[in-house]
Amino acid sequence: MRVVNEFVREEIRVSIFSWNNKYIVKFELGPMEQTFKLNETDILEEQDLENFFAGDFFEKVKVRFEEMGKSLRDQLENL
Numbered sequence: 001m002r003v004v005n006e007f008v009r010e011e012i013r014v015s016i017f018s019w020n021n022k023y024i025v026k027f028e029l030g031p032m033e034q035t036f037k038l039n040e041t042d043i044l045e046e047q048d049l050e051n052f053f054a055g056d057f058f059e060k061v062k063v064r065f066e067e068m069g070k071s072l073r074d075q076l077e078n079l
Helices: 044-051 057-079
Strands: 004-010 012-019 023-031 032-039
Touching: 004 044, 012 057, 023 044, 023 057, 032 057, 044 057
Parallel strands: none
Antiparallel strands: 004 012, 012 023, 023 032
16 A cells, blocks of 8 residues: 555645555544545546545535544444
């Protein structure tokens, strides 16, 4: 597995890997993680991956983390 890039944007750690003819884009925030697998043939250049770290897609990732965090807190309260 090759590390393509790693950085933090708005407290979310973003890691991009290349493996088995796929790009694996991983978003991490605290104890939560979201992973997306993309066929390398769907991405013309590695620079095109930047579209996943900005705009509407990234905003939806942030909303999903909020939902995940709420679900986790709710479940922990019910233990």
